Structure formats: structure tokens, C-alpha cells
Amino acid sequence: MSTKLAPSGEGIRIHRAPIRRQSLADIEAQAARIAAMMGQIRTAMLPPASVKQAPAVSAAQLAELCGVDKSKIAYRLTRGDLPAGTMVGNRREWAMTDARTWVRDLRHEHMRPAQAAGTTITVANFKGGVAKTTSAVTLAQGLAMRGHRVLVVDLDPQGSATTLFGVLPGAEVEPEHTAMLLFSGEEEDLSYAIRPSYWPGIDLICAAPLLFGAEFALPARQTRDPGFEFWRCLDRGLDQARMDYDVILIDTPPALSYVTINALMAADGVIMPLPPSALDFASSAQFWDLFSDLCNQLIRSRGQDKTFEFIDVLLSRVESSDAASSVVRQWVLEAYTDKVLPIEIPKTSVAATASAEFGTVYDLPRGAVNSKTFGRARDAFDRMCELIEQQIVAVWAAQIEQMEG
Ligand SMILES: Nc1ncnc2c1ncn2[C@@H]1O[C@H](COP(=O)(O)OP(=O)(O)OP(=O)(O)O)[C@@H](O)[C@H]1O
Ligand SMILES: [Mg+2]
DSSP states (O other): OEEEEOTTOSOOEEEEOOOOOOOHHHHHHHHHHHHHHHHHHHHHHSTTTTOOOOOOEEHHHHHHHHTSOHHHHHHHHHHTOSOOOEEETTEEEEOHHHHHHHHHHHTGGGSOOTTSOOEEEEEOOSSTTSSHHHHHHHHHHHHHHTTOOEEEEEOOTTOHHHHHTTOOHHHHOOGGGSTHHHHHTSOSSGGGGOEEOSSTTEEEEOOOGGGGGHHHHHHHHHHHOTTOOGGGHHHHHTHHHHHHOSEEEEEOOSSOOHHHHHHHHTOSEEEEEEOSOHHHHHHHHHHHHHHHHHHHHHTGGGTOOOOOSEEEEEEEEEOTTOHHHHHHHHHHHHHHGGGEEEEEEEOOSOOSSGGGGGSOGGGSOTTSSOOHHHHHHHHHHHHHHHHHHHHHHHHHHHHHHHHHO
16 A cells, blocks of 8 residues: 655645556556467366367267167177277277267268258347357267267457367467458459368367457458448358358357447357346346347348348256246247246356366266266257257248249
């Protein structure tokens, strides 16, 4: 605590908190310290050698993923035409890649027909911390486990999804790994930025703070060329990916930014995670209000339109014991009616370990965490993936019908 003499010089001492001025250089140094720490934390939490790995799959899990009885797995094993897995003690398990080979074979009727285009799903809500990234990454893993080829596009300059995939946005991401070159106009097709991820069946387009540049590049291009249509930049850039992937999942920043508008315009389906809290509910109303204003200005004023195949509201981070949240849950149901997915993602109070925060429920092998809430969260995510997959499969079927009709 510092003290100061009163100007009159009468010796009255006024107590005041010390001023701790921060120059831009201080802030820069602090950023560098945290970035270095993140590097160390990641190395410590992701052994060995900082490479994440998808967990192995047990026979019971494989049967569940394939939607068959365990005996059917045992029977197919005797035919010897699918990967045999390895024996660990007296239990058989499969690497995720091999499990996907099984799933694609046994669930072939759920796979994308060759003539159908990949489905693009944007996870959005301009409120921060509502579980957008958690939902997007968990869904990507769940769909990949169900046999689909998934492209995750991280459009949040915070790079949280990128971090969950074990890539450090600050140190390991260059402009050519992100959508930045598409938004700046240097590239027309986003495929340049695709890199494989540690999870079999998922490829990744990263994000890093440099993606903030898109918020300047897009309006600048629009000013230079009034015919540009900044909101269609991503939609056009995904043409190739729609042929190469079954599902494209886009994670967005907590803002209705130029980039988020692109993500919504490119989407066939939208998922809005929404915790049942009064403020989050109120904010969601503003989101749709602002979004429809924007659509009117940008699209309908030009005589165009936009249709979504589905919009899902996902109740996230639900505390079942919380009385207030059950009231707000009723509001959500009343307001969003059939858009609300018939599943809630429970709040897992103990995220088990800090390292679990650098991954999702699917990163831990089943049984690794002895917590009831954790098991419930995993079951809820399983059901979420199932429900969203059903909608995707329906979109493909409708496409084929339209082609044939
Ligand atoms: N079901 C859950 N139970 C407990 N914690 C959760 C749950 N879902 C997400 N979280 C935690 O809440 C925080 C915010 O989640 P997440 O990063 O997915 O939200 P977000 O909407 O993507 O945030 P942002 O707006 O910053 O992008 C994270 O720390 C995450 O681990
Ligand atoms: Mg996020």
C-alpha cells in the first residue's frame, strides 16, 4: 500500500492502492510468457512427445458403434475379412482406424451415397462459453467413430477447437493452415488449408489469432468490389470439400462476425448450444433477431433466399439439480419447440483432470474416469451424435430423391 502526502502539506496520509501501469511492451511480454507456458503444459499433458492419440475400442463398444450384438462381431471375426484387432490380456481391442473399417462395413446404409454432397453443419451462438467448441469437436469425433469422413473447420481466432486437436494456435499455425487466405482472396478453394488430425477420419483446418484479419479483409474486399458478396466466400470455398468429406463441421467465434455470417451462409444445418440460463436464453433471442436483420439486408434485398435443412437447439451444460435451469428449460422448449434436440448435455462438475479439458469425453477410454456424471455426459453425447447423424442421413436421402425425381 503506498501513501501520499496531501498537497497542503499538512501531513494527512491518504491510503490508496498502488498503480501498476502496464505498457504495451509489458502486455507483449506477458503474452509471450503465457504462450511459452502453454507449450510446456501441452508437452506435460499430452505424453508421449505431445502427440494426441484416439483411444482404442473394446468389443462391446465396437458392437455398440456398429449397432449389432457382440455375438455378430465374434461371428464376423471368424470370417477374417475385417481387422482382427489385438489381444490385450484376455480382451480384444481395435485401434480407432480399424474400428472405423468395421463400422463402415456394418453400417453401410448410414454412409453417404456417392451422388450426395457432404453436409455442412455450423455450430454457432454469439454468447461465449456455451459449449460451441466442445459440442463441435465431440460431434466430429462421434461422427468419425460412426464411419464418416469429417472435416473440422475452426473459424474462431481463439483456436479452441485447434487446441483440442493438440495443435497450438500461436506457435504451430501459419496463415496457410487457416481459412485466412480464402477470406483475403489469395485462394478460392479452402482445400489448401486441410491437414490430418490425430483422430482417424477427421481432417482439420486450424484457426489462430491471425484469423482476426478476416474481419478487415472481407469488408475491404466488399468496398473494392460491390459485386463480391462477402457472405458467400466460405460457401464457395467449400465446393471441393463437399465432394471429399461426408460432414463438414464449422466452429465459430462468440460473435456475429463477418466470419460467422460466412459459416452460417455455408451451412446446411445449424446447431446452437444453449445452457438453460436466463441470460443465455435472452441472448439467443438477440442472436436470431440480428441474424434475420442481416439476412434481410444482405440476401432478401437482392431477391435471394437461404434455407437450412435443420436448426437444432442443444441444451448444454445442464445442471439437473438447479431449479432455475428447469424453469429456463421450459422457456427454451416453448420458444424453440421442435428445434430443441430431445437430449441434454449434463454439466460435468468434475472434468476429472485438467488434461481432460484439453480433450473431450471421447478422448478418454470408457471406464477411465470413475464418475457417474462423466458417464452420463458420454451417453448424452452418444445420443446427440445419433440424432444429428439421423438428420444428415435424411438430407442425403432427400438429395438423392430430388436427383431421381
Ligand atoms: N457439459 C459440460 N460440463 C462442464 N463443463 C463444460 C461442459 N461443456 C463445456 N464445458 C466447459 O465450458 C467451457 C466453455 O466451453 P466451450 O469452449 O466449448 O464453449 P464455447 O461456446 O466454444 O466458448 P467460446 O465462446 O469461448 O468459443 C470450457 O471450459 C468447457 O470445458
Ligand atoms: Mg469456442
